[in-house]
Amino acid sequence: MKKMTIYQMAKKAGVSIATISRAMNPNTRHKVSPPTRAKIDQLIEKHGYTPNVAAQNLSRASSRAIGVLVPQQEGLFTNDFYARILSGVSDALIGSGYQFKLVMLPVDGKNWEQHNFKFGEGVDGLVVAHWPYFFSNKSFVKKIKIPVAIINDWDKGLTCHRVSCDNENGGSLVAEYLLNRGHKNIAVLSGPKWSTDSHSRLQGFKDVLKKKRVKFDAAQVISANYKEDEATQKVKLFLTSKKKTSAIFCLNDAMAIGAIRGIQELGLSCPKQVSVIGFDDAVSAQWHSPKLTTVHHPIYEMAKGATQILLSDLNRKNKVKKRHYVEQVFPVRLVERQSVAKL
């Protein structure tokens, strides 16, 4: 049983295709007389007619879909962060009439040029959550002809919407919290050098220390890579040389988990002997022992916000108003659990 076309339906109903079209579209449905409407409805039901979406899209010059650009990676959504992003986007889409399309792009830089053309990929707008791609292709934002909203606090001055979170304040909150609990000798497990988030967090952290006149030198930052295992190793190494450290600020939760393991493998207790504080508030953070004190990253809200911004841009498009790019910064908050001791 092949799909029916609007022409076939029109013939069966004894009306023109325009009438069928009107009857099918919520906005024009009232323009069809009740009797005709009823007849058409019945026919539609009987034959299970559904309009050809491609034809509609072509005719309307819109796909009524927004895309989410993510890295093409095995098991991507078992990554809590991406799962939260998808939830944010899909929640924002509820009731909007827009569909949700995943646009996956490889993470390695190879052949990205080939993929560029994919940006037209049948979406009216794009939420970008693809770090690697972004970094080597900032200019794509200029090339792409549809509205874009980027999730993160990279460059200013991009011709697109941007949502980010207050990483700097997050770092400050950590510093204040640790200081208040009596910690003076704090080590930092940094993120990869390319991570602007990591830099901002560290900056906010240092600013508070400086303001409070707590000395902090480069030797206290352990350069790491956001990975759990590496954190374990580096922490063990660090702790065996520098005895004085009473707390470690990990620039993400994965490393915090790793750090705790490192501490425990050294036969030390967390938080009794060494406290750990993370950043992100990954779901697993609340289950590990000790439960991780960390800074909540509003990634869900950011994704939702990015989508909403996109949607209102799309709605505004018909109007004459000139486009402007919105930037939204979401607040972070410290979540106190059990991995930081009071000295």
Added chain:
Amino acid sequence: MKKMTIYQMAKKAGVSIATISRAMNPNTRHKVSPPTRAKIDQLIEKHGYTPNVAAQNLSRASSRAIGVLVPQQEGLFTNDFYARILSGVSDALIGSGYQFKLVMLPVDGKNWEQHNFKFGEGVDGLVVAHWPYFFSNKSFVKKIKIPVAIINDWDKGLTCHRVSCDNENGGSLVAEYLLNRGHKNIAVLSGPKWSTDSHSRLQGFKDVLKKKRVKFDAAQVISANYKEDEATQKVKLFLTSKKKTSAIFCLNDAMAIGAIRGIQELGLSCPKQVSVIGFDDAVSAQWHSPKLTTVHHPIYEMAKGATQILLSDLNRKNKVKKRHYVEQVFPVRLVERQSVAKL
């Protein structure tokens, strides 16, 4: 800067639109002479031309996208199960040339008829992971004109592809494991009556008990609803009346977590006094204390398998071969952790 059309590109290149089209398409690209190809490539690059996807889809009568039908629910993908489904689908799609489209449908039965027409929603095939919808609309499988793969072991005899897991064997594994560890007085926290998975698991469980001549009566099954909180309540109630229970088989992990809490709130120890075993192997299961012994549910593999089946169906479509529906059953395995004691 508006999007260019193939006509504008053709004019600039001094060739016909057919030539542009050929140059853009991998399959026909070799039919264009190298010089022309080069010129076109350069022009495309210069103007950032990308074909209009809707037009392509209409012309090709294919969207090169597969859809995943999921319930429209806030925070859906923070649910581990759905996250794993998405990962499975997107992993299967890597390199396939197909895009991934989320089709979200409300969970309450209202207006589902209105949504029916959405099934044409611009996808070439559909992976169904929408329990509520399925149950009230089994017939949609007949109406829909594209290949469908359903994730679960509902009805046999549906005209679509189906993947499931060996729930019954899962139940058997649990029974054997518990029996081997010396448990005789086992309670069961059942799932909602509509859950065929739950029934199958229980069936497999009972079969083993019967075979081993361990008596089991209806009073030992606590009817519950897959919810954590309810499990806590029911377990506390049950345990205060029936003292003999040494182990509880929970038909999903959420309830297992709840059950453990119930046990602990009663001042009892799990697994020392009461053992608990779950089903699903949710990510959180490995972090709770005690770490949950459970049956691993291959939902990721199922989603991936469903997608692969769909893709090969789609590829086969051109050929003359008659369609046939494939059914694939994935094995489960027991994951031993710390929530079951040896008596």
Added chain:
DNA sequence: CTGTTAGCGCTTTCAT
């Protein structure tokens, strides 16, 4: 309220 008709931008024979 309903029908006619001109696109929408591309793919794909069929010629040449």
Added chain:
DNA sequence: ATGAAAGCGCTAACAG
């Protein structure tokens, strides 16, 4: 190797 032209199925003016 290239071009001309016929759709693909629908929407939206426009006319009545």
